Amino acid sequence: xxxxxxxxxxxxxxxxxxxxxxxxxxxxxxxxxxxxxxxxxxxxxxxxxxxxxxxxxxxxxxxxxxxxxxxxxxxxxxxxxxxxxxxxxxxxxxxxxxxxxxxxxxxxxxxxxxxxxxxxxxxxxxxxxxxxxxxxxxxxxxxxxxxxxxxxxxxxxxxxxxxxxxxxxxxxxxxxxxxxxxxxxxxxxxxxxxxxxxxxxxxxxxxxxxxxxxxxxxxxxxxxxxxxxxxxxxxxxxxxxxxxxxxxxxxxxxxxxxxxxxxxxxxxxxxxxxxxxxxxxxxxxxxxxxxxxxxxxxxxxxxxxxxxxxxxxxxxxxxxxxxxxxxxxxxxxxxxxxxxxxxxxxxxxxxxxxxxxxxxxxxxxxxxxxxxxxxxxxxxxxxxxxxxxxxxxxxxxxxxxxxxxxxxxxxxxxxxxxxxxxxxxxxxxxxxxxxxxxxxxxxxxxxxxxxxxxxxxxxxxxxxxxxxxxxxxxxxxxxxxxxxxxxxxxxxxxxxxxxxxxxxxxxxxxxxxxxxxxxxxxxxxxxxxxxxxxxxxxxxxxxxxxxxxxxxxxxxxxxxxxxxxxxxxxxxxxxxxxxxxxxxxxxxxxxxxxxxxxxxxxxxxxxxxxxxxxxxxxxxxxxxxxxxxxxxxxxxxxxxxxxxxxxxxxxxxxxxxxxxxxxxxxxxxxxxxxxxxxxxxxxxxxxxxxxxxxxxxxxxxxxxxxxxxxxxxxxxxxxxxxxxxxxxxxxxxxxxxxxxxxxxxxxxxxxxxxxxxxxxxxxxxxxxxxxxxxxxxxxxxxxxxxxxxxxxxxxxxxxxxxxxxxxxxxxxxxxxx
Amino acid sequence: xxxxxxxxxxxxxxxxxxxxxxxxxxxxxxxxxxxxxxxxxxxxxxxxxxxxxxxxxxxxxxxxxxxxxxxxxxxxxxxxxxxxxxxxxxxxxxxxxxxxxxxxxxxxxxxxxxxxxxxxxxxxxxxxxxxxxxxxxxxxxxxxxxxxxxxxxxxxxxxxxxxxxxxxxxxxxxxxx
Numbered sequence: 001x002x003x004x005x006x007x008x009x010x011x012x013x014x015x016x017x018x019x020x021x022x023x024x025x026x027x028x029x030x031x032x033x034x035x036x037x038x039x040x041x042x043x044x045x046x047x048x049x050x051x052x053x054x055x056x057x058x059x060x061x062x063x064x065x066x067x068x069x070x071x072x073x074x075x076x077x078x079x080x081x082x083x084x085x086x087x088x089x090x091x092x093x094x095x096x097x098x099x100x101x102x103x104x105x106x107x108x109x110x111x112x113x114x115x116x117x118x119x120x121x122x123x124x125x126x127x128x129x130x131x132x133x134x135x136x137x138x139x140x141x142x143x144x145x146x147x148x149x150x151x152x153x154x155x156x157x158x159x160x161x162x163x164x165x166x167x168x169x170x171x172x173x174x175x176x177x178x179x180x181x182x183x184x185x186x187x188x189x190x191x192x193x194x195x196x197x198x199x200x201x202x203x204x205x206x207x208x209x210x211x212x213x214x215x216x217x218x219x220x221x222x223x224x225x226x227x228x229x230x231x232x233x234x235x236x237x238x239x240x241x242x243x244x245x246x247x248x249x250x251x252x253x254x255x256x257x258x259x260x261x262x263x264x265x266x267x268x269x270x271x272x273x274x275x276x277x278x279x280x281x282x283x284x285x286x287x288x289x290x291x292x293x294x295x296x297x298x299x300x301x302x303x304x305x306x307x308x309x310x311x312x313x314x315x316x317x318x319x320x321x322x323x324x325x326x327x328x329x330x331x332x333x334x335x336x337x338x339x340x341x342x343x344x345x346x347x348x349x350x351x352x353x354x355x356x357x358x359x360x361x362x363x364x365x366x367x368x369x370x371x372x373x374x375x376x377x378x379x380x381x382x383x384x385x386x387x388x389x390x391x392x393x394x395x396x397x398x399x400x401x402x403x404x405x406x407x408x409x410x411x412x413x414x415x416x417x418x419x420x421x422x423x424x425x426x427x428x429x430x431x432x433x434x435x436x437x438x439x440x441x442x443x444x445x446x447x448x449x450x451x452x453x454x455x456x457x458x459x460x461x462x463x464x465x466x467x468x469x470x471x472x473x474x475x476x477x478x479x480x481x482x483x484x485x486x487x488x489x490x491x492x493x494x495x496x497x498x499x500x501x502x503x504x505x506x507x508x509x510x511x512x513x514x515x516x517x518x519x520x521x522x523x524x525x526x527x528x529x530x531x532x533x534x535x536x537x538x539x540x541x542x543x544x545x546x547x548x549x550x551x552x553x554x555x556x557x558x559x560x561x562x563x564x565x566x567x568x569x570x571x572x573x574x575x576x577x578x579x580x581x582x583x584x585x586x587x588x589x590x591x592x593x594x595x596x597x598x599x600x601x602x603x604x605x606x607x608x609x610x611x612x613x614x615x616x617x618x619x620x621x622x623x624x625x626x627x628x629x630x631x632x633x634x635x636x637x638x639x640x641x642x643x644x645x646x647x648x649x650x651x652x653x654x655x656x657x658x659x660x661x662x663x664x665x666x667x668x669x670x671x672x673x674x675x676x677x678x679x680x681x682x683x684x685x686x687x688x689x690x691x692x693x694x695x696x697x698x699x700x701x702x703x704x705x706x707x708x709x710x711x712x713x714x715x716x717x718x719x720x721x722x723x724x725x726x727x728x729x730x731x732x733x734x735x736x737x738x739x740x741x742x743x744x745x746x747x748x749x750x751x752x753x754x755x756x757x758x759x760x761x762x763x764x765x766x767x768x769x770x771x772x773x774x775x776x777x778x779x780x781x782x783x784x785x786x787x788x789x790x791x792x793x794x795x796x797x798x799x800x801x802x803x804x805x806x807x808x809x810x811x812x813x814x815x816x817x
Numbered sequence: 818x819x820x821x822x823x824x825x826x827x828x829x830x831x832x833x834x835x836x837x838x839x840x841x842x843x844x845x846x847x848x849x850x851x852x853x854x855x856x857x858x859x860x861x862x863x864x865x866x867x868x869x870x871x872x873x874x875x876x877x878x879x880x881x882x883x884x885x886x887x888x889x890x891x892x893x894x895x896x897x898x899x900x901x902x903x904x905x906x907x908x909x910x911x912x913x914x915x916x917x918x919x920x921x922x923x924x925x926x927x928x929x930x931x932x933x934x935x936x937x938x939x940x941x942x943x944x945x946x947x948x949x950x951x952x953x954x955x956x957x958x959x960x961x962x963x964x965x966x967x968x969x970x971x972x973x974x975x976x977x978x979x980x981x982x983x984x985x986x987x988x989x990x991x992x993x994x
Contacts, residue, residue, distance in 0.1 A: 105928075106899075107897050108927040141928060216917060217898065218914075218915070219914075220899075220913075223900060223903065223913075
């Protein structure tokens with residue numbers, strides 16, 4: 001549904017006239033008149049108020065009884081009093097009631113000092129209690145999950161955590177058990193509450209009932225400093241606030257930004273901070289010496305790297321990983337292109353696209369924003385599993401469906417967690433995204449789709465149902481598409497098909513509708529815009545044609561590229577076609593890598609390793625997938641004499657004879673802005689704490705024109721027919737990341753290789769749930785999942801022990817191990 | 818136009834000018850008057866206290882070096898590491914890092930205990946706010962005032978140092994002394 005139009009009304013609170021949008025709850029409207037009404041259970045992010053805690057009672061003229069301010073919308077001419085004796089007596093009593101069973105163990109409670117219950121008791125309580133009866137007791141402290149500790153004695157039963165689980169993350173795990181004074185929060189089945197967004201309930205809890213296990217007893221609010229930044233672990237780029245004590249990050253909190261994250265964080269963003277301070281982390285540069293990586297001085301590492309790169313001038317391949325900032329990406333492409341004269345730079349796993357298509361896919365006119373997902377008429381989630389690829393957007397889609405009746409269509413190869421919320425669901429064979437989009441295009445146009453649907457391995461009815469839903473929903477249609485769609489050799493055709501669907505659904509581009517990409521890397525869009533693509537320079541300008549990632553792998557494997565440079569990526573872990581990469585790394589005489597952990601590729605093949613700064617130590621800008629420039633700010637210092645990565649890149653340039661005269665991170669940013677015309681005029685101050693969407697600024701007119709000529713879609717390649725074997729699809733779990741494996745608290749979530757199979761296939765192959773199998777030689781544990789399309793097996797990417805990238809065929813045999 | 822000071826003029830009281838009989842009196846008379854006190858004290862003998870051999874007893878409420886306390890019956894530390902002392906401290910000289918008690922390793926009576934408890938006595942102003950803030954009477958200011966040392970770093974007192982009795986006890990002033 002489009003954003004509602006709210007008119008402004010005037011009401012009176014404590015004798016002052018206040019203007020507020022109609023329908024606002026009294027608690028929020030009162031704030032506009034600088035009146036504070038205390039609340040515990042009210043949290044607008046959780047949806048409709050419940051009025052459970054009764055703390056917000058106010059007197060409204062014309063209503064004999066006190067009303068709950070959090071659940072009463074303001075009306076024109078309403079007269080509200082919050083300072084009368086009646087209200088005060090009610091507030092005193094509510095505090096007294098809430099404290100009847102509260103243990104008041106503030107000195108040992110982790111919430112002490114930042115506890116709304118303390119604040120409200122101090123501000124609105126009577127100061128003494130008349131209750132002398134014994135308090136209720138529970139066993140404590142208990143682990144609600146390995147990440148969350150629950151203390152039920154402190155709970156005031158405000159329902160916030162339960163509502164989060166039921167209505168926001170929709171994992172339906174938390175419930176309130178028993179009734180009345182016996183009530184307590186628990187999981188429905190008594191199992192630990194493990195969910196991708198479980199950590200949010202820690203921040204929601206207004207008392208110390210739910211506390212973070214990793215942060216347990218670490219610090220008090222007066223021991224710490226909060227430092228705002230942006231998370232660079234996934235394309236969601238949530239705004240976070242690092243809690244720093246003694247130059248260590250102890251906690252990550254959400255920094256509410258309605259247009260980016262809506263105030264939530266996923267557990268990876270919330271708990272992976274621990275990986276910044278583990279011993280495994282690389283903190284000093286290393287050079288391979290006699291076959292072993294040894295820590296060396298910065299001087300020596302830089303000298304070795306510069307010498308090796310200098311020897312390989314003109315034949316250097318560089319690949320930037322998703323967490324690279326705009327500044328680092330810019331410096332990398334400059335180092336490789338201009339200083340070393342080699343055009344081979346890429347930041348995508350595969351599937352190079354021409355400038356025109358990149359321009360058309362993220363054109364400012366058809367760029368949907370994150371809040372648009374919430375207010376569109378219909379949303380199509382295409383070839384992406386949001387909870388894994390961009391977790392925070394998953395919550396946004398759910399919010400739109402639940403609160404604004406957005407019609408959701410899901411089209412993926414692997415069963416999606418959003419299926420239950422969708423009005424129409426279509427499945428297609430892994431890798432047949434192009435054929436599916438072509439079929440969808442035909443279905444929207446009303447042409448016969450039989451052949452195309454068959455090529456995509458999709459059911460004709462399902463495609464038609466998705467097409468009908470999108471066509472008939474209304475004018476605001478947002479297509480949330482995964483970058484995976486444009487991977488592979490037929491990327492160009494897939495992108496063209498997608499553009500065609502987009503132009504059919506949104507013939508007149510307007511705000512509130514369009515395309516929203518879910519990139520594979522956290523800063524994929526920024527890297528694209530600063531020119532880390534083959535043949536595309538900063539600002540999407542023409543550059544000398546170069547090899548893309550698979551091309552670099554092939555060339556290096558043939559011995560044509562003696563030097564490889566990896567910025568925040570380990571090809572053996574993150575990139576497809578492992579066999580070629582292994583040969584490439586083996587053949588290359590120089591492999592320079594920036595990494596945080598010694599993952600396989602670095603450990604075995606890197607000749608020079610530079611340490612990656614911890615995200616909290618980083619200074620730089622990122623570009624969100626909807627075009628918002630955001631800023632990572634430094635919260636902690638670099639350990640020892642560590643250098644920033646932009647410094648390393650600038651120093652290498654300097655040693656190779658191209659002194660860029662860069663002394664601070666903002667100077668690098670200034671160079672980025674100079675070479676990217678559509679960033680023109682955006683200063684770091686403009687970006688500030690909330691970021692700037694450049695497509696909404698005037699300089700966006702400098703964005704190159706996209707490919708607009710109507711293209712005739714070619715017949716897309718058909719998905720391989722299973723023919724006894726199974727089609728192999730891959731997915732990357734949100735937990736498949738080195739920082740998850742390195743965080744003591746999150747380690748238990750680090751995935752093991754599993755093969756998702758349809759029960760019917762498993763029965764045919766005689767495989768039971770939990771049995772060990774080999775999928776094309778890759779060991780995995782069989783995981784039967786209803787909903788998995790027949791004839792398909794899904795493997796997880798990014799697992800070092802059993803890499804799915806070892807399988808290059810679209811089909812594989814599944815056998816018992 | 819000449820400036821007229823008006824009512825702002827303040828008359829300054831000045832002493833008599835030097836010289837003359839008044840001057841002679843001030844030079845000798847006043848000096849003798851002062852010496853009278855000096856000579857009058859001579860029969861009393863010296864009152865210097867030979868510190869450190871001799872020590873002045875302190876009053877019971879004297880605020881000296883801090884002490885952390887244990888429960889007498891269980892031997893557990895009273896401090897639960899709540900950091901309220903650190904919050905109350907105006908000179909920011911207390912550092913507390915808390916940790917969790919386990920059944921095998923129980924240090925304090927509550928869920929948490931102070932794994933690190935440090936007071937930087939070179940910064941402490943002995944105001945006693947920490948004692949006031951403590952919800953468990955775990956920290957008190959003792960009578961010790963002999964804390965000088967050769968290195969500043971030695972003035973950072975750790976939890977172990979604060980938990981032990983001082984080696985030499987400062988004499989306490991008796992009733993009516």
